[in-house]
Amino acid sequence: MPMHARKRRTAVVAGAAVATAALIATGMTTGSAGAAPVKDRAAGATAVKLSASQRAELLRDANATKADTAKALGLGGKEKLVVKDVVKDADGTMHTRYNRTYEGLPVLGGDLVVHQARSGKVKSVTKATKATIAVASLTPKLAPATASASAVKLAKADDTTQAKPNRSPRKVIWASAGKPTLAWETVVGGVQKDGTPNELHVITDATTGKKLFEYQGIETGVGNSEYSGKVDLGTTQEGSGYTLTDTERGNHKTTNLAHAEDGEGSPFTDEDDTWGNGQGDDEQTAAVDAHYGAAATWDYYKNVHGRSGIKGDGVGAYSRVHYGNDYVNAFWDDSCFCMTYGDGEGNSHPLTALDVAAHEMSHGVTSNTAGLEYSGESGGLNEATSDIFGNSVEFYADNSEDVGDYLIGEKIDINGDGTPLRYMDKPSKDGASKDDWYDGVGDVDVHYSSGVANHFFYLLSEGSGQKEINGVEYDSPTADGSTVEGIGRDKAEKIWYKALTTYMTSTTDYHAAREATLSAASDLYGADSAEYKGVDAAWAGVNVK
Incomplete structure (x- = not known):
C-alpha cells in the first residue's frame, strides 16, 4: 500500500505563444437598502467563508423548510422547490437558490433566489420568470422520437459529426421565455466542426413541434499557453514517485488524455517532483500550466470571495490536457466536472495558460450559481x-x-x-x-x-x-x-x-x-x-x- 504525502516543489511552466482562432461566432430583482455606514455595510454584506460541513447544514435546513418556503412565495400546489445553493452574508442575510418542478417535471427558467434577513423575514425574491407556472395538459402530442430527430437535424446543420441523442428526450416545462409550455428537451452528442465535443440542448414544443430554444452545453473559450516562470505545485507522493494531485485544493488533479477525446485520462507521474521543461515538446509542461492555473483560480475564489471550490463544497474538479489532435481550444464540461485543453495547431502549442484555466473554472462557478443559459x-x-x-x-x-x-x-x-x-x-x-x-x-x-x-x-x-x-x-x-x-x-x-x-x-x-x-x-x-x-x-x- 503506497504512502500518501503532499509535497510542494518548484516546477517550470510552459512558455510558447500560440496562433489560434477565436470561436465564431428577464429576470426580476427587488431589494432594499438600510442606512448603515459604508464600511460596516460592505463587511456585513460580504459572503461568509463556509466550511463544507457548514454549507451542508445550511442546505439541509433549506431542504427541511422548502415546502413552507414554496407556500410563503405563493407557488401553486403542483410546484415544488429544489434547493441548489446557499450563500450566507456576515450580517446573517441568507440567499437561497432554488430550481422548480411542476408535477415532478423540471421547470427550465423557473429558478429563483430567496433573500432572507437574519430574523428569517423574506427581504426580496429574485425570479428568472414572472410568469405563473401552469400548463393545460402534461400529455404531449409530439412523440419524443420526432423531437429527437428534429434536434439531430439541427446539430447536423451546424456541421456536427456523429450527431446522435445522448439519451432519450426528457419532458420539461419551458418557462425561460413567454408562456410556460410543455416541451421535450433533447441533448445531442457528437463532435462540433472545430473538434469540441457537442452537447446541444434543443427545447421543442411538445404540442406543436416548434423549436423553442437551443443552447450548447459545452462552454468553450480560447486562451494562451505562455511562459509563466517557476511556480509551486500541489503534488502527492505515491509510492516512489509523485502525481499532480493537489490535496490542499479539494484533490484537484491533472491528467493526460494522450490525444484521446474521451475518458478521464491517465495520471501524470514524476520521480523527482520537478515537472516540465518550459517548452511545448515536454508533455508535462502543459500539465504544469493547467495545474498551476487551477490552483491560482481556487485560491482566488477562496481568498477573495470566500468560495471553496467550484461548487462551494470544497471538492476539486480536474484538468485534462492533450485532448484530441490539432485541437485549438479549451472547454469546461459540467458532465465530467472538468476543464479540457487542446494542444493547438500541430499539437505543439497547448492552450493551458493561467487565464484559460480561470476562464474555464469560472464557467463551472456560473453553472453552479446563476446557471446563466449559454445562449x-x-x-x-x-x-x-x-x-x-x-x-x-x-x-x-x-x-x-x-x-x-x-x-x-x-x-x-x-x-x-x-x-x-x-x-x-x-x-x-x-x-x-x-x-x-x-x-x-x-x-x-x-x-x-x-x-x-x-x-x-x-x-x-x-x-x-x-x-x-x-x-x-x-x-x-x-x-x-x-x-x-x-x-x-x-x-x-x-x-x-x-x-x-x-x-x-x-x-x-x-x-x-x-x-x-x-x-x-x-x-x-x-x-x-x-x-x-x-x-x-x-x-x-x-x-x-
Missing part, C-alpha cells in the same frame, strides 16, 4: 463572467512573467501582428465584439455579445478615457460620450461576484444584470454610495439604462 444575452453574460474572473485571477496571481491586464489572449498573436484576442476597454477593436448594448445583441455569438459586459466591467473598474496600467495603454469610450470614474477593480470584482451568486438567474439579460449589480452594490456599499453610482454610470456607458 442570447444570458450567454454573453456567461462568457463575460469567465473573462472577468479570468483577468481577475491574472491580477490576483501577481506573476511577474504575466502581469495583470484587461486584455484577453494577449500572447496568442491570433492576428499575426501581436494584437490580443479580446479587449475589455474597447471590445470592438477585435473586429467582432460589441462595445455597447443594442436591441438584437443577443443574436450575436456569445463570445462577441460578451463585449458589453466586459466593457462595463472595465469602465466600472478603471473609468473611461486614456490611461496606462501595468505598462498597457487603454482608451475606453462610452456610448453616450459621458465620463465614467472607476471605483477600482477590487470593488468591481466583489460587486460582480455578489450579483452572480445572489441576484442573477438562468434568464438574466443585460438590463436584469444592471439591476443585479445595483442590488449587489447597494448591499455592499449602500444605495447612496459612490460605488452604487459608479455601477449606474458604467452601465449607462454601455447603453444599458
Whole structure:
C-alpha cells in the first residue's frame, strides 16, 4: 500500500505563444437598502467563508423548510422547490437558490433566489420568470422520437459529426421565455466542426413541434499557453514517485488524455517532483500550466470571495490536457466536472495558460450559481463572467512573467501582428465584439455579445478615457460620450461576484444584470454610495439604462 504525502516543489511552466482562432461566432430583482455606514455595510454584506460541513447544514435546513418556503412565495400546489445553493452574508442575510418542478417535471427558467434577513423575514425574491407556472395538459402530442430527430437535424446543420441523442428526450416545462409550455428537451452528442465535443440542448414544443430554444452545453473559450516562470505545485507522493494531485485544493488533479477525446485520462507521474521543461515538446509542461492555473483560480475564489471550490463544497474538479489532435481550444464540461485543453495547431502549442484555466473554472462557478443559459444575452453574460474572473485571477496571481491586464489572449498573436484576442476597454477593436448594448445583441455569438459586459466591467473598474496600467495603454469610450470614474477593480470584482451568486438567474439579460449589480452594490456599499453610482454610470456607458 503506497504512502500518501503532499509535497510542494518548484516546477517550470510552459512558455510558447500560440496562433489560434477565436470561436465564431428577464429576470426580476427587488431589494432594499438600510442606512448603515459604508464600511460596516460592505463587511456585513460580504459572503461568509463556509466550511463544507457548514454549507451542508445550511442546505439541509433549506431542504427541511422548502415546502413552507414554496407556500410563503405563493407557488401553486403542483410546484415544488429544489434547493441548489446557499450563500450566507456576515450580517446573517441568507440567499437561497432554488430550481422548480411542476408535477415532478423540471421547470427550465423557473429558478429563483430567496433573500432572507437574519430574523428569517423574506427581504426580496429574485425570479428568472414572472410568469405563473401552469400548463393545460402534461400529455404531449409530439412523440419524443420526432423531437429527437428534429434536434439531430439541427446539430447536423451546424456541421456536427456523429450527431446522435445522448439519451432519450426528457419532458420539461419551458418557462425561460413567454408562456410556460410543455416541451421535450433533447441533448445531442457528437463532435462540433472545430473538434469540441457537442452537447446541444434543443427545447421543442411538445404540442406543436416548434423549436423553442437551443443552447450548447459545452462552454468553450480560447486562451494562451505562455511562459509563466517557476511556480509551486500541489503534488502527492505515491509510492516512489509523485502525481499532480493537489490535496490542499479539494484533490484537484491533472491528467493526460494522450490525444484521446474521451475518458478521464491517465495520471501524470514524476520521480523527482520537478515537472516540465518550459517548452511545448515536454508533455508535462502543459500539465504544469493547467495545474498551476487551477490552483491560482481556487485560491482566488477562496481568498477573495470566500468560495471553496467550484461548487462551494470544497471538492476539486480536474484538468485534462492533450485532448484530441490539432485541437485549438479549451472547454469546461459540467458532465465530467472538468476543464479540457487542446494542444493547438500541430499539437505543439497547448492552450493551458493561467487565464484559460480561470476562464474555464469560472464557467463551472456560473453553472453552479446563476446557471446563466449559454445562449442570447444570458450567454454573453456567461462568457463575460469567465473573462472577468479570468483577468481577475491574472491580477490576483501577481506573476511577474504575466502581469495583470484587461486584455484577453494577449500572447496568442491570433492576428499575426501581436494584437490580443479580446479587449475589455474597447471590445470592438477585435473586429467582432460589441462595445455597447443594442436591441438584437443577443443574436450575436456569445463570445462577441460578451463585449458589453466586459466593457462595463472595465469602465466600472478603471473609468473611461486614456490611461496606462501595468505598462498597457487603454482608451475606453462610452456610448453616450459621458465620463465614467472607476471605483477600482477590487470593488468591481466583489460587486460582480455578489450579483452572480445572489441576484442573477438562468434568464438574466443585460438590463436584469444592471439591476443585479445595483442590488449587489447597494448591499455592499449602500444605495447612496459612490460605488452604487459608479455601477449606474458604467452601465449607462454601455447603453444599458
